[in-house]
Amino acid sequence: MARVEPVVGEPAAVADLDGERALLVADVHAGIEVGLRYERGVELDSRADERRERLCDLVVETDADRLVVLGDLAHRIGAPDGDEREELETLIRAVTDRVPMTLVEGNHDAGVAAAFAADLDVIGSEGGFLGDEPTSGVAVCHGHTWPDPALLDADVVCTGHEHPQVRLEDAVGGSRVERAWLRGELDPAAFVEDAGDERDGSDPPEDDSDPPELVVFPAFNERSGGTWVNVEGQSFLAPYLPAALPAADAYLLDGTRLGDYRQV
Template structure:
């Protein structure tokens, strides 16, 4: 099944958010993903908590599907690519082969995060702490006080939606914006074995400042839903709680 996706405007440019939690940037032919947390299961296994060791393969399969779907020329990951800096050395052969094929087929950049600050590009690609592309800063964690357009990850944002008396948790993108429509965006976590954080959590709202408003974007079956999380001199809306 092809994941549902929707275009939206960010700082005067078109971006596309998919239900698979990837963002595509048509002007740069770039696929953006955050928080893959590859080899998370093997990390926990080394520390005595046994989990099925297939999370990396599932994550890379979904990533390969997104690259093919958009015919992406570039892939830029926004940190916490592996669950620890040594994760690239523990990939099983099939997953390692998938990753090598992806990095050979695209202009691939790993932006490092707090989980993998000293990772090595064992399977190809380039490594950077942060990157500027098309006037947009790409980094792992939103930098409070940043006034330039910025894309980041780190927080794994989610919203809880109440639909027909049911509470449904969904990953989301979080956009902080000013009156001119420009600001910052936090991507949802892409990895198969990642949890989520309340999109209206004070830590996220503070990280997005200075902006005049913060919204959550949630791709549904039929549309890209926008939920207000914060406005100047107001509190987070209850319907966007975790």
């Protein structure tokens, strides 16, 4: 059975696929400082160098053969230009000088996929399989749209987009927000649009006795905000969440298991 193992202390995971080790991250949001300046008039020092160095260091530290970005490699929607494009060019070149890079198209990536098609392997927005598909057992999607029902044949489905976070309070009323992983058994009926009905000429699998695990990745970019998953009334972003995770545990980046994310 395929396994996806978080890298302790980092918003990243590794998966061993048919002799190839993949390093997986989600929501890099390169150029976020440019976007915040344009969208909100917020001036922040760029952390482009730190993001690039962290990614390259993780490739080396995990002995990865490939980097997989689960969507939103870029921050601004549309064709990248200016400082954002320069950051993307430098980041992609730094990674691909070491290992191949796969981008799962997110809602911010249409312009990126077109601009860097020669440098990236691209998986479409409905997702797909890594490695020798589908025998690798690891499926990926970004999470902003309904995924391909075929992903239900995987052992593990990895998704981004949600930027899960938990709000933690101490005994004297202090609080902090931490990025978190969500992991649990996937509910196939909630993962597929119009489950039970024909969709694009195909039905979801009839045998859901052994559904895959769903792993919701924290955002790689610590400035990108997120969904406070343990706050009552919080709206989720992915169309299949939270329904597709009827029971799931939250984990901090350091590996601390918090238990059912709804009860944290």
